[in-house]
Amino acid sequence: MGKIFSGAEIVFKCLEDQKVKHVFGYPGGAVLPIYDELKNHKSIKHILVRHEQGAGHAAEGYARSSRKPGVMFVTSGPGVTNAVTALTDAYMDSIPIVCISGQVPTHLIGTDAFQECDTTGITRPCTKHNWLVKDVNDLANTIHKAFEVATTGRPGPVLVDIPKDVQFKKGKYKFKKNNLNKTFNGGGNKKINSKHLDQLIKMMKQSSRPIFYTGGGVINSGPEASKLVRELVSLTGFPITSTLTGLGAYPGDDPQFLGMLGMHGTYEANNAMHDCDLMINIGARFDDRITGKVDEFSPKSKKVHIDIDPSSIGKNVKVDLSIISDVGSLLKSLTTVFKEKNKNFLNSNKQKTSNWWKKIEKWREKRSLNFINSDTVIKPQHAVKRLYELTKNKDTFITTEVGQHQMWAAQHYKFNKPNRLMTSGGLGTMGYGLPAAVGVQIANPGKLVIDIAGEASVLMTMQEMSTAAQHRLPIKIFILNNQYMGMVRQWQELLHEKNYSESYTAALPDFVKLAEAYGCVGIRATKPSELDNKIKEMIDVDKPVIFDCEVDKGENCYPMIPSGKPHNEMLLGSRDEKEEVSDEGKTLV
Amino acid sequence: MKKSKSAYSEPGKFGRSEHHIIVVWVDNETGVLARVVGLFSGRGYNIESLTVAEVDKKKHISRITIVTSGTPEVIEQIKLQLTKLIPVHKVADFKRNDPKILFKELALFKVVSSKKNQEKAKKICKKYNSIIVDKSKKSFVIQVTALRREIDKLIEVLGPLGLASTSRTGAVAMTRGSRVFK
Numbered sequence A: 001m002g003k004i005f006s007g008a009e010i011v012f013k014c015l016e017d018q019k020v021k022h023v024f025g026y027p028g029g030a031v032l033p034i035y036d037e038l039k040n041h042k043s044i045k046h047i048l049v050r051h052e053q054g055a056g057h058a059a060e061g062y063a064r065s066s067r068k069p070g071v072m073f074v075t076s077g078p079g080v081t082n083a084v085t086a087l088t089d090a091y092m093d094s095i096p097i098v099c100i101s102g103q104v105p106t107h108l109i110g111t112d113a114f115q116e117c118d119t120t121g122i123t124r125p126c127t128k129h130n131w132l133v134k135d136v137n138d139l140a141n142t143i144h145k146a147f148e149v150a151t152t153g154r155p156g157p158v159l160v161d162i163p164k165d166v167q168f169k170k171g172k173y174k175f176k177k178n179n180l181n182k183t184f185n186g187g188g189n190k191k192i193n194s195k196h197l198d199q200l201i202k203m204m205k206q207s208s209r210p211i212f213y214t215g216g217g218v219i220n221s222g223p224e225a226s227k228l229v230r231e232l233v234s235l236t237g238f239p240i241t242s243t244l245t246g247l248g249a250y251p252g253d254d255p256q257f258l259g260m261l262g263m264h265g266t267y268e269a270n271n272a273m274h275d276c277d278l279m280i281n282i283g284a285r286f287d288d289r290i291t292g293k294v295d296e297f298s299p300k301s302k303k304v305h306i307d308i309d310p311s312s313i314g315k316n317v318k319v320d321l322s323i324i325s326d327v328g329s330l331l332k333s334l335t336t337v338f339k340e341k342n343k344n345f346l347n348s349n350k351q352k353t354s355n356w357w358k359k360i361e362k363w364r365e366k367r368s369l370n371f372i373n374s375d376t377v378i379k380p381q382h383a384v385k386r387l388y389e390l391t392k393n394k395d396t397f398i399t400t401e402v403g404q405h406q407m408w409a410a411q412h413y414k415f416n417k418p419n420r421l422m423t424s425g426g427l428g429t430m431g432y433g434l435p436a437a438v439g440v441q442i443a444n445p446g447k448l449v450i451d452i453a454g455e456a457s458v459l460m461t462m463q464e465m466s467t468a469a470q471h472r473l474p475i476k477i478f479i480l481n482n483q484y485m486g487m488v489r490q491w492q493e494l495l496h497e498k499n500y501s502e503s504y505t506a507a508l509p510d511f512v513k514l515a516e517a518y519g520c521v522g523i524r525a526t527k528p529s530e531l532d533n534k535i536k537e538m539i540d541v542d543k544p545v546i547f548d549c550e551v552d553k554g555e556n557c558y559p560m561i562p563s564g565k566p567h568n569e570m571l572l573g574s575r576d577e578k579e580e581v582s583d584e585g586k587t588l589v
Numbered sequence B: 001m002k003k004s005k006s007a008y009s010e011p012g013k014f015g016r017s018e019h020h021i022i023v024v025w026v027d028n029e030t031g032v033l034a035r036v037v038g039l040f041s042g043r044g045y046n047i048e049s050l051t052v053a054e055v056d057k058k059k060h061i062s063r064i065t066i067v068t069s070g071t072p073e074v075i076e077q078i079k080l081q082l083t084k085l086i087p088v089h090k091v092a093d094f095k096r097n098d099p100k101i102l103f104k105e106l107a108l109f110k111v112v113s114s115k116k117n118q119e120k121a122k123k124i125c126k127k128y129n130s131i132i133v134d135k136s137k138k139s140f141v142i143q144v145t146a147l148r149r150e151i152d153k154l155i156e157v158l159g160p161l162g163l164a165s166t167s168r169t170g171a172v173a174m175t176r177g178s179r180v181f182k
Helices: A007-017 A029-040 A052-066 A078-093 A119-126 A136-151 A164-168 A194-206 A216-221 A223-236 A267-275 A327-341 A345-364 A380-391 A404-412 A433-443 A464-470 A486-495 A511-517 A528-540 A574-588 B032-042 B072-084 B115-128 B148-161
Strands: A004-006 A022-025 A045-048 A070-074 A097-103 A129-132 A157-163 A170-172 A210-214 A240-242 A257-260 A278-282 A302-307 A321-324 A397-400 A449-454 A476-481 A521-525 A545-550 B018-027 B049-056 B061-070 B088-095 B101-112 B131-135 B139-146 B163-168 B172-175
Touching (some): A007 A029, A007 A136, A007 A164, A007 A170, A022 A052, A022 A433, A029 A070, A029 A164, A045 A464, A052 A070, A052 A097, A052 A464, A070 A078, A078 A097, A078 A119, A078 A157, A097 A119, A097 A136, A097 A164, A119 A157, A119 B032, A129 A136, A136 A157, A136 A170, A157 A164, A194 A302, A194 A321, A194 A327, A210 A223, A216 A223, A216 A327, A223 A327, A223 A345, A240 A267, A257 A267, A257 A404, A267 A345, A302 A327, A380 A404, A397 A404, A397 A433, A404 A449, A404 A476, A404 A486, A433 A449, A433 A464, A433 A476, A476 A528, A511 A521, A511 A545, A521 A528, A528 A545, B018 B032, B018 B072, B032 B061, B032 B072, B072 B088, B101 B115, B115 B139, B115 B148, B139 B148, B148 B163
Parallel strands (some): A022 A045, A022 A070, A070 A097, A129 A157, A210 A278, A278 A302, A302 A321, A397 A449, A449 A476, A476 A545, A521 A545
Antiparallel strands (some): A004 A170, B018 B061, B018 B088, B049 B061, B101 B139, B101 B163, B101 B172, B131 B139
């Protein structure tokens, strides 16, 4: 008979075999045996957070920037319920998270015991799968399976709930190597059908108004997929646009890149999506922020959808050709076949798409991201632009909260590498950015990590500054402080007759003093003239920084697709506003 | 244009809704039914009836039969989403009016009435494979297997004849002939 271990030991043996180096968590009654065992496993570092939501977002930031699953420990009851937002966030953005939760002892389950909740019930709709382990001999298999489910196919969060008595009980440990090729995703690992490839290439050759529309799937597929996207775009000469979560897969400053698309995307990207005759969706999911009204979405185009998740196909938009595959492996076959059969395509096809490019340049001339700058107040867009200019030569990691600042970051910060933007896309979780930055910094020591934040969002998880201070993580919280919940205020201005109901935050803290209270550094900028020097000061500090950037309070985020409108009827901002808002504009948004 | 105060888009056109029978083979483990049913309620799909029982004792496989309705797109999503669940082995989908498929529902009726009405009631049930499973002076319990609409009809007809209690299952389905759904 082999050696036997306690449940808590088995947890760590699993983590070691999964090569886990960092765990984010918070102790409590029902996970104490696991925390007791921590000291015996030096290769695993525990990062104590200040709230379980923070553990979840930190694990997400860690996973997104390192391409390894994020692992978290939480206790039963409130520990689990606090983690639910982060799990849902990870589920929406397809981030691999393994959450290990304590549970009350088996004999007390169902008795409304202290800190008991129906963990598997509560987390069922926000995880790919979850398990309640009642027998210590099932524990090892379950945890290994959990890693497998989280990281294969379309990634996502999983949860393993372990009652306290199971953590104490002795059982056997065996590690069977993971079969990571098997996808738990409804048949997502089917072999690529060469007929589909031929059909796609044929469509590409026939098209005179093509566009690539790429998403987070490219990032999730790995750096190789990003390389292949770049190769494909340069092979074909087609324009490319990206969703929020896909930014960085293609260089943001390349002339073939039209910028982000969608509700706050660029004029050229959205018009190109509307007028194209061939749309090739690579790893995106036709989200409602992208499509607007589905009936009027890109009416003249043939649509191709490449996705690893079969249930993404046809969920929102009907497509003409669907290929279920990992983006990376599809792109590999596609570029190989394409190169073989279509030598010199770029030159021979130039004529065909020249009118399309002319049209795109016309749209570009609108310069939809322009804003009217000021000498007296800092415009938030200007602040992001300066931040970009002053950090672009470093390998900078950006996280964001949710709202106007998030859109400005996406519009004005040009991402050139994958895994450099960590933002809550699907769920839109305010308070995501600060704890995510903690996770990013843990995974990337020595790198510059900046959370582009709003003052309202960042206050939701501000307590994690304490985590940053404890673990000496020099993250930079760059707050575009307009004293409003900016996106709420913008919608109220445009949709609700400027009734700014509860969107102004009175009694904001002094962020500089707040930083100091956490043992961090506080910097404040109030004038455009001092912005650059203060940003440089922030970058040079080797400590966590809260940067309070006081910006124009009334600035709106443009361009914008008004609701119920197709992509070719965007609002372009203050210039438009003056002309239209009086009558039509207000009702359009 | 219609005024919209929403930052979400307006609903598009709805397709025509069809009745479908979805059959799901799952591992018979704790919570599996909650996962399946939770998927339906969470995504706003409809369940008309639901039948579930273990069909393979050795492999612990249960067969869930769900009668649902939705547009072809919704039905397709139901199948794809179900397939993604970890304990789900396979998913089959049949149109309710598919002639190649057998559907049956079972119902128990308790009739409490006079001898004369009791006889009438028994006679009506006869063509639906009826079996009398319990008898007393004043009452009887009868079991029928039939289609959903036939049972609906029976309930209507038996009402005035002293129908006191009805218990019915959801539909179960199977392909005709030698073909087996793989």
